[in-house]
Amino acid sequence: MKRxxxxxxxxxxxxxxxxxxxxxxxxxxxxxxxxSAPGKFHLEEAMNPQGQTLHADxxxxxxxxxxxxxxxxxxxxHGAGQSKKTWETTPDGREGFQNIFLxxxxxxxxxxxxxxxxxxxxxxxxxxxxxxxxxxxxxxFRLGNYPDFFPNVQFDPKGLEQFFRQMTPNTxxxxxxxxxxxxxxxxxxxxxxxxxxxxxxxGIGWELAINDSNLQGIVSFEPYxxxxxxxxxxxxxxxxxxxxxxxxxxxxxxxxxxxxTKMPILIYYGDNIAEVPSKEWNKxxxxxxxxxxxxxxxxxxxxxxxxxxxxxxxxxxYGNTHFxxxxxxxxxxxxxxxxxxxxxxxx
Amino acid sequence: MKRxxxxxxxxxxxxxxxxxxxxxxxxxxxxxxxxSAPGKFHLEEAMNPQGQTLHADxxxxxxxxxxxxxxxxxxxxHGAGQSKKTWETTPDGREGFQNIFLxxxxxxxxxxxxxxxxxxxxxxxxxxxxxxxxxxxxxxFRLGNYPDFFPNVQFDPKGLEQFFRQMTPNTxxxxxxxxxxxxxxxxxxxxxxxxxxxxxxxGIGWELAINDSNLQGIVSFEPYxxxxxxxxxxxxxxxxxxxxxxxxxxxxxxxxxxxxTKMPILIYYGDNIAEVPSKEWNKxxxxxxxxxxxxxxxxxxxxxxxxxxxxxxxxxxYGNTHFxxxxxxxxxxxxxxxxxxxxxxxx
Numbered sequence: 288m289k290r291x292x293x294x295x296x297x298x299x300x301x302x303x304x305x306x307x308x309x310x311x312x313x314x315x316x317x318x319x320x321x322x323s324a325p326g327k328f329h330l331e332e333a334m335n336p337q338g339q340t341l342h343a344d345x346x347x348x349x350x351x352x353x354x355x356x357x358x359x360x361x362x363x364x365h366g367a368g369q370s371k372k373t374w375e376t377t378p379d380g381r382e383g384f385q386n387i388f389l390x391x392x393x394x395x396x397x398x399x400x401x402x403x404x405x406x407x408x409x410x411x412x413x414x415x416x417x418x419x420x421x422x423x424x425x426x427x428f429r430l431g432n433y434p435d436f437f438p439n440v441q442f443d444p445k446g447l448e449q450f451f452r453q454m455t456p457n458t459x460x461x462x463x464x465x466x467x468x469x470x471x472x473x474x475x476x477x478x479x480x481x482x483x484x485x486x487x488x489x490g491i492g493w494e495l496a497i498n499d500s501n502l503q504g505i506v507s508f509e510p511y512x513x514x515x516x517x518x519x520x521x522x523x524x525x526x527x528x529x530x531x532x533x534x535x536x537x538x539x540x541x542x543x544x545x546x547x548t549k550m551p552i553l554i555y556y557g558d559n560i561a562e563v564p565s566k567e568w569n570k571x572x573x574x575x576x577x578x579x580x581x582x583x584x585x586x587x588x589x590x591x592x593x594x595x596x597x598x599x600x601x602x603x604x605y606g607n608t609h610f611x612x613x614x615x616x617x618x619x620x621x622x623x624x625x626x627x628x629x630x631x632x633x634x
Numbered sequence: 635m636k637r638x639x640x641x642x643x644x645x646x647x648x649x650x651x652x653x654x655x656x657x658x659x660x661x662x663x664x665x666x667x668x669x670s671a672p673g674k675f676h677l678e679e680a681m682n683p684q685g686q687t688l689h690a691d692x693x694x695x696x697x698x699x700x701x702x703x704x705x706x707x708x709x710x711x712h713g714a715g716q717s718k719k720t721w722e723t724t725p726d727g728r729e730g731f732q733n734i735f736l737x738x739x740x741x742x743x744x745x746x747x748x749x750x751x752x753x754x755x756x757x758x759x760x761x762x763x764x765x766x767x768x769x770x771x772x773x774x775f776r777l778g779n780y781p782d783f784f785p786n787v788q789f790d791p792k793g794l795e796q797f798f799r800q801m802t803p804n805t806x807x808x809x810x811x812x813x814x815x816x817x818x819x820x821x822x823x824x825x826x827x828x829x830x831x832x833x834x835x836x837g838i839g840w841e842l843a844i845n846d847s848n849l850q851g852i853v854s855f856e857p858y859x860x861x862x863x864x865x866x867x868x869x870x871x872x873x874x875x876x877x878x879x880x881x882x883x884x885x886x887x888x889x890x891x892x893x894x895t896k897m898p899i900l901i902y903y904g905d906n907i908a909e910v911p912s913k914e915w916n917k918x919x920x921x922x923x924x925x926x927x928x929x930x931x932x933x934x935x936x937x938x939x940x941x942x943x944x945x946x947x948x949x950x951x952y953g954n955t956h957f958x959x960x961x962x963x964x965x966x967x968x969x970x971x972x973x974x975x976x977x978x979x980x981x
Contacts, residue, residue, distance in 0.1 A: 306701055309654040312733065313723035316799035324766040330779055333915075334877060339766040342798040347719065354653055370752040372694065376660035386659065405717040405751040407802030410764050415805045417759045419671040419686040432677055451689040452663035455754030458762045458803055530681060568680075 307389055308354035317476060318469030319345025319401065322410050344459070346469035347371075347399040347406035350477075353389050359481050359503055359633045360394040364470065366486030367461075368424070368454045370404035371397035373485065377613040378446030378453065384483070384612045387621045393634075396480065398473065400466045400488070402459035409459020421451050426569045427530070428609040429559050437559050441606040441614035461487075463513070467494045474501040481633050486511055486609065489554075496550065497543040504551045504633050506624055509609050511576040513537065514583045517544040517590075522582050528565065529572025534579050548592030551631040553624070554580050556598045557607030557614075573609070595627070654736055655701035664823060665816030666692025666748065669757050691806070693816035694718075694746040694753035697824075700736050706828050706850055706980045707741040711817065713833030713855075714808075715771070717751035718744035719800045720832065724960040725793030731830070731959045734968045740981075743827065745820065747813045747835070749806035756806020768798050773916045774877070775956040776906050784906050788953035788961035808834075810860065814841045821848040828980050833858055833956065836901075843897065844890040851898045851980050853971055856956050858923045860884065861930045864891040864937075869929050875912065876919025881926050895939030898978040900971070901927050903945045904954030904961075920956070942974070 319342060326337030349371065363384065365373045374384045374397055389395050402409040422433040425447075431437045436444060470491060474480060479501030484492040490513015492505045497515065514536045516522065524533035556577045561570040580596055587594040599607050604619060611620045628634050666689060673684030696718065710731065712720045721731045721744055736742050749756040769780040772794075778784045783791060817838060821827060826848030831839040837860015839852045844862065861883045863869065871880035903924045908917040927943055934941040946954050951966060958967045975981050 305657065307656040307659065309656055310652065312654065313727075313729070314719060315723055315727070316796055319799060322764070322766055328769040328780055330773065330915075333770040333773060333780075336766045339769040340798070341764060341766040341768060342795060343764065345799045349722070370754075372661060372752050375696070376662055380660075380662070382660070399752070404754065405719050405746070405802050406799075407717075407751065407754075407762075407805075408764075408799060409762065409803075412764045413762045415754075415756065415760045415762055417669070417688060417690065417756050417806065419669055419683045419688040421688060422675040422686040423680040426677065426680060433675060433680075448689060449663055451687070452666060452692050452753075452755060455752050456756075456805055458754075458805060459764065568677075 307386065310352045310354050310356065312351040314347065314349040316345040316347055316406060318472035319343055320410055341408065341410060343408040343410040344401045344465045344469065345406055345408070346401050346466070346473060347404060348396050348473055350394065350396045351389055352394045353392055355392060356394050357392045357634045359628070360396060360477055360479070361388055361483060362396040362398065362473065362480040363483045364398050364400060364485070364488040364491060366484070366488050368456070369485070370399050370453070370455045372453045373610070374612065377617065378449035379443035379615070380446070381617070383617070384621060387618065391625055396473070396477065398470070401469050402457050402461070402465070404455055407458040411459045413457060413459045415456045415458065424451075424454065427572070429557065429569050429573065430608055432567065432569065437606070439558065439606040440608060441616050442608055443615060463491060463494065466491050467498065470495055471498060471500050479503050481506065481628065484508070484510060485612070489513060493547065497539060497546045499546070502550055504628070504631060506553045506627070508555050508611055509557065509573065509576060510554060510580060514579050515539045515544065516583070516586055517541040520586060522579065525575040525578055527571040527575040528568040529575060530568055531572065534575040536579060545590060547587050547594070548590045551633065552584070552587065552592070552594040553627050554584060554594070554596045555611055555620070556580065556596070557609065557611050558600045558605050593631070597623070654733065657699045657701050657703065659698040661694065661696040663692040663694055663753060665819035666690055667757055688755065688757060690755040690757040691748045691812045691816065692753055692755070693748050693813070693820060694751060695743050695820055697741065697743045698736055699741045700739055702739060703741050704739045704981045706975070707743060707824055707826070708735055708830060709743040709745065709821065709824070709827040710830045711745050711747060711832070711835040711838060713831070713835050715801045715803070716832070717746050717800070717802045720957070721959065724964065725796035725800065726790035726962070727793070728964070730964070731968060734965065738972055743820070743824065745817070748816050749804050749808070749812070751802055754805040758806045760804060760806045762803045762805065771798070771801065774919070776904065776916050776920065777955055779914065779916070784953070786905065786953040787955060788963050789955055790962060810838060810841065813838050814845065817842055818845060818847050826850050828853065828975065831855070831857060832959070836860060840894065844886060844893045846893070849897055851975070851978060853900045853974070855902050855958055856904065856920065856923060857901060857927060861926050862886045862891065863930070863933055864888040867933060869926065872922040872925055874918040874922040875915040876922060877915055878919065881922040883926060892937060894934050894941070895937045898980070899931070899934065899939070899941040900974050901931060901941070901943045902958055902967070903927065903943070904956065904958050905947045905952050940978070944970070
């Protein structure tokens with residue numbers, strides 16, 4: 288790993304066709320609240336919070352608009368324990384969806400959600416605990432059963448250190464409402480886009496869809512929790528041997544649910560997921576997610592929507608972890624997603 | 635602020651000469667440690683830390699290499715309470731040093747230091763406290779005496795919200811050694827560069843210089859704390875009415891200090907700094923910094939080095955805050971810095 292940056296820089300400098308032509312790039316904070324301490328600020332007591340403010344709970348967005356950009360903006364929202372890094376260079380040093388979709392001509396917006404990464408100012412205090420937990424995450428994310436990789440896994444073991452290091456903690460308690468609020472403002476400011484979510488942020492995406500956000504479509508990688516159904520149609524909780532207890536869905540009004548039928552939705556699930564209840568808790572946890580996702584997609588389509596669930600091994604794409612967008616075959620995943628975007632006039 | 639992103643995108647799309655041609659871009663984590671919990675990991679007890687690891691205390695780097703790049707890589711390390719955002723789009727929406735120096739043809743590396751931003755995994759727990767403190771920071775950073783801006787300040791009040799929101803907390807206790815260690819590895823991996831520091835990271839820069847880091851030069855914006863001097867030549871503490879107590883310097887061996895004479899060094903200080911001891915604690919705090927910086931520069935030059943201190947009002951550049959690189963006149967500051975880089979063969 289030690290010299291790969293230099294080698295890579297040298298190698299690609301020789302290849303003009305690898306260049307990215309960026310019409311515009313920048314970053315800004317969006318949304319959030321202001322906490323105001325009562326009283327009057329006194330310069331001579333500036334360490335006293337009285338009369339001072341705390342701007343917090345905003346998201347951070349870094350955007351790049353390529354030359355001759357497509358119309359539809361892709362907005363990427365990471366999952367639990369991640370930052371926008373999740374979409375950038377892969378753990379084993381290849382291009383991530385950031386560069387891949389820039390090359391395909393899309394404006395790319397990468398977000399750190401409120402209370403994460405560079406959007407760290409939170410209106411609620413948090414204790415950030417340093418705890419060795421990577422055996423758990425390795426297993427939960429289906430790289431394998433720690434310390435062994437799955438035989439067919441689309442993950443280069445050389446990338447494991449980067450994979451662990453790209454995790455980053457909450458700087459304030461996770462609060463879906465806070466995140467939905469900031470993302471709503473972002474989508475409003477940029478006049479809409481296609482949202483790409485992952486895992487925990489899947490639920491954020493469904494909430495945004497039913498909140499009249501400026502969403503033109505959603506692609507979700509292995510969404511978990513936050514699935515919504517029309518009143519009276521919520522499935523039973525789905526039990527599994529996963530370590531987070533049964534998977535529960537939420538009920539919303541039928542009017543709200545109908546908003547999910549107004550945009551194309553694509554959900555991906557990867558490999559090494561149990562087909563029947565299993566004691567392998569990682570495979571079984573994601574069995575419950577896949578099952579709920581299927582019910583979700585079926586319900587959307589029953590109401591006239593256009594939702595698709597792609598369980599990758601069923602279409603001949605094997606070995607994907609919980610992170611298909613950064614796995615070894617991520618170019619294939621990206622091409623598959625791009626094809627879906629084009630088919631749905633999201634380009 | 636609400637529509638400025640869209641307007642800006644529309645506006646600059648019309649101007650081909652605004653494009654950035656990026657030969658290569660990517661990101662990675664660098665440096666850090668591994669904490670290993672004793673015992674053996676058991677899949678059925680995966681929430682128990684035994685036998686698990688925690689990769690922590692690394693830095694995050696995002697790099698962009700423009701087409702026909704200059705040889706010298708610029709590595710930007712933010713200051714206290716900031717992330718790499720500090721170098722990106724300015725609070726009032728103009729280009730920051732990231733884009734400005736890419737346009738000048740430099741490879742640009744932006745860093746989040748260990749335990750900050752997207753490099754949030756820390757080996758030591760931390761309580762992140764939500765506290766209204768922006769009146770203090772407004773004043774400390776010499777935008778004015780809160781809530782009033784200085785009359786000549788190079789800051790657009792419309793940018794104040796973004797300025798507050800770009801602050802982001804430590805996710806673990808600040809530890810200069812941890813940061814120096816990660817930055818050392820970064821500079822080693824990229825075969826050296828010119829380091830640009832700010833405020834608290836000034837001290838990190840001096841430590842890197844005396845630790846045989848691959849440093850070709852240093853530009854430091856209003857460095858504070860961590861100034862080093864040869865044994866026996868450390869100045870007395872410099873008192874001020876600033877809220878952090880007297881400014882202390884550190885002693886190192888003469889051999890170590892001599893390493894600071896081996897590379898060109900440039901230090902900037904802005905405006906609204908007290909010339910004589912003053913009760914305006916913000917202006918006086920930075921008076922102590924400027925004084926110590928002058929002694930530092932004089933000592934380096936006495937030993938045959940090539941250090942320059944630019945107190946901006948003395949060269950006819952007025953109104954700069956603690957953040958000259960993102961102030962209203964940041965293009966002028968960038969051109970000044972670029973001229974110095976060229977003059978010192980750092981291009």
